[in-house]
Amino acid sequence: MTQGTLYLASALILILIGLACALMRRNLLRMVLGFAIMDTGVHLLIATAGFLPGRTAPIIDDPSLLAGAGGRTAAADPSALLVAAERVVDPVPQALVLTAIVIGVGVTALMLAYVVRLFAREGTLDVSAFRRLKW
C-alpha cells in the first residue's frame, strides 16, 4: 500500500466515522462531534489531493532548493527555481485546507451555540425530543 493510498484510506475512515456518528447518535453533542470528525477527514482528503510521493513541504527555505549557488542570487533568477518545482508538493490544496479548517471552526461554533440554546429551551440533548418541526 502506497503512502497516498494510506492517507486516502484514513480520510475515508474518518469521514465514515463522522457520518455514522452524525446519523446514528441521538445526543446533539455527539452529532456535532461527528461533524467535526467528518471535517477532519475531509481536510485530510484535500491535503492528500496535493500529495506527491517523496517530496517535501512547499517551503523554500533552503538554498539547495534554488539551483543557483546561494539563495539570494538564485531568488533573483527565475530559471533557477525549476529545481524547487520538482521537490515540493502542491501548495494549492494546502492553502485550500487552511480555508476549510477556519470555515469548519466557524460552522462547529455555530452548531454548538444552537445546541446550547436548544438545551436551555428544552432541557434535553436528545434529538428525538425535538418534535416541533416534525409533521
Added chain:
Amino acid sequence: MIGRAVTVVLLLCVAVLFWYLATVGTQTELGSVSGHYVERGVVENRGSNLVTSVVVNYRGLDTLGEVTVLFLSVAGVAFVLRRRRRGEGDAGGTDRGPGAAAPASELVQTGARLLVGPMILYGVYIFVHGHLTPGGGFQGGAVVASAVLLLLLADRKRELPHGLMSWVESLSGFGFVVVGLLGLAVAGSFLANRGVLPLGTWNRLFSAGLIPVIYVLIGLKVGSELAALLDVMMRGGEQAAAVSHGDAGASTVRHESRVDRESRERGGSR
C-alpha cells in the same frame, strides 16, 4: 432497526463512491497553476512559505472572504448566545446558581499566570513569521485565543476588555481592505503585492512585501475574534445551564412539562 440498516447501506455507498472517485487519477507532477506558484512564487513574492504566498497573495481575495465568514460566524454565535439584560429572565447575571462551575484549581490558576504570556508571544511569533515558516495569521490567532481560553478557565469571572478587542478586530479587518486598495492604487489590482512595499531579501523577516503585514492583521483579527467567541460561548453556556437547572428543580419535572406543552399544542392544532 430499519433506520440503522439504511444508514449502514448509505455509508457503504459513500465508501464505494469515494474510493471510485479518489483512485481514478493520481497526480505525479504539479499542475500548471501550482507549477507557476512554485516556480515563480519566490521570485514574485520573496516569501519562503509558498502556502502563505498562495493564501495571502495569489488567493488573497479568497482569504478576505474567509475572514468575513469567520467574522459572521462569531457574530452569529454572539447573537444566538447573547447575554440577557439584567432584570430580564433569570435572576442575577453574576450569581449563576447551581449551573455555575466551581472555581478552578490552584494548579490551573498558577499555570495560567505562568503560561499566558509565553503563549501570546508564541502566537505572535507564528503570525509574524508566516511567510518564512509553517504557520501564519490563522494559526497564530488560534494560539493567542487559546491563551485567552486558559485565562478564562483559570478565572471564570474575569471580564475581557471587550472594547479593546472589538477595536483591534475592526481596525485589522479595515486594514486588510486598505492594504488591498493600496495594491489597487499602486499596482492596478486588488491585494497586489508589487510596488507597495519593497520585496526585500529572500528568507529574511522583513521581506515578501505586504504578505507579513496582511498576515499580522489577519492574526490580530482572528485572535480577537476567537477570543470573543470563547468568551461568549463560556458565558452563554453557563447561563443556559443555569436557566435549565434553575427554578424547575429536577430535570424530569421540566421534561414532563415540556411533554405536556407539546401534547397541548398538538391537540390545539388538530
